[in-house]
Amino acid sequence: MRKVLVLGGTAWLGHELAEQLMANGDDVTCLARGESGQPPTGIRFVHSDRTSAEPYTAVAGQQWAEIIELAYEPALVVGALRALAATAEHWTLISSVSVYASNTDPGADESAAVLQPLDLKDYGQAKAAAEIATQQAVGDRLLIVRPGLIAGPGDGSDRFSYWVSRFALAKNEPVLTPVTEGRAVQVIDVQDLATWIVSAGREGLTGVYNATGDQHSLTEVLDLAADVAGFAGSMISAPDDWLLRNDVHYWAGPRSLPLWLPEPDVPLAQRDNAAFHAAGGLLSDLRQTLLRTLQDEQQRGLTRERRSGLTRDEELKLLDQFATDTTSATTPVD
Template identity: 50%
Template sequence: MTTTTPRVLVLGGTGWLGGEIARAALAAGAAVTCASRGSAPAPSGARHVRVDRDAPDAFREQAVAEALAGEWDEVVDVSSTPAHVSAAVTALGPRARHWTYVSTVSVYAANAQAGADESADLVEPSDHSDYSHAKVAAERACQEGLGDRLLIARPGLIVGPGDRGDRFGYWPARMARAAGRDGARRVLTPTIAGRAAQAIDVADLAAWITSAGAGGLTGAINAVGPETTYGHVLELAAAAAGANPEYVEVEDAWLLARSVNYWAGPRSLPLWLPEEFSAMMRRSDAAFRAAGGRTRPLAETIERVLADERARGLDRERRSGLTAVEEASLLAQV
């Protein structure tokens, strides 16, 4: 009996999730090619093809066309630029047995209904500079070009080591500071009761995308972890860090009046969402589970994130959250 090694192409396989997918596919025995501009190396064992998808006819350039020639068992694309996505589908789609487009739960038009599944209405894409609109347009380009060979994975909040957005890691890092220093025990948070949280470990997501691709799974599926609460995330983060925090809970209006931002980015309280987005982290995971999606316990993910935060430095400049100085100044006003 002869077996052939599956050929997997990850468009954007040198980034965070893309890199994890490339590593998962390598671990599953595939021959993996990663295509990107080359800002970072491809994972060890993967072949790298340099392509700038901003260039017109990027996939028709001779060197790129030759390097990406032949049939592909699986193509994974993480791009959020509809023109990049449709160009890839045109150039490579006819030679792909199966394709996975990594989309997002941000494609949904409303975020207020808990437990909504994949049949929920999508945003109508009119403005491609808007992330949600661009993702819907990219999904549609894939659907038109690939039909029933397409899996659309719609992840919710992706968390884990290596997250350059610094969003979820804020809380484990904050608790480590609360455990370690006098004065850092008072932790500013939005009101805790009634808030939801939902996260998927980047490694679990990559493992599922890899096995779903190998198995030829199709359709659109929310790739989300089980629903939990914001308070439970804080508890697990505190337990992982060995902290005994004193929560200083404040109302949304109090934070907004002091220019604290929702969700992510500078001067934010990560994972804090306005009421109208309250169910963004309460998406149905039923289809994901039925399609073989497995997630490790959140406590384990938080341990992984905390180890990564410690390795990267608890006092480093972050892309998301409050600085120690900002938080101290806000706490002084409570």
């Protein structure tokens, strides 16, 4: 039985990893504060604040077949490496495609340049720093996983889940969208990502991998989300300049249209994932991910407060404004 230590394991991906590791027969320990959720039932949980003086006392000195690190804060990553790197046969660092220095090259693979870690408050630069520190400490025992957008039940970012939820809420009323032509989406189901990470660890895979979904057009994704949701209304597409003038934001966060990217940054969702597939990475059908996401959204409440997207009230006001502006622009002047 393999002994596996997950540094985390109570939040979304970490929880899924811990559950799958346990289902595969591994002896799993999760070390975390436990503030992001409950650890999976039956797993050994070590409650520890990793910013404290001696956070790893309960797990240091043991031999681990695998250690999985999910943090990106430099102090946490470096502290864990100092305490535990020598005791791990294999180390997996969950990084991000946010480490790449440019989002302007469609099909860029793992050899693309990464950010210089100058501002460690920046997520991408902090992940880049974590990669450097871990490579130095772990060497050829290291697997670096760079996921793209992750989707599925339990997503706390509300990005991918916004659309299927909004179409279900709107029913036969209109929904505001960006212009989708020329936009791309790349998404990986959290279950698929965890399955591959667990398998890669068991096989001792090393190196750097873009763990991203296959490329889809934004048009395809929205049409499929609408179909899954049983949407019978109209999608009203507003141009970028109008949305920006009306304080609608790209990609994520409050008052945004999730998954919408500025045209120069569309290659962010066009990363090469050939190495991931060659290493056994499998992806769920996008419809199945949307169905699972919708079920989760319905349980959580379609009208709940969200971290990303427009509220329905905001959206309806914007739709009224867009209709007014469009009519004004096409009305002839006597």
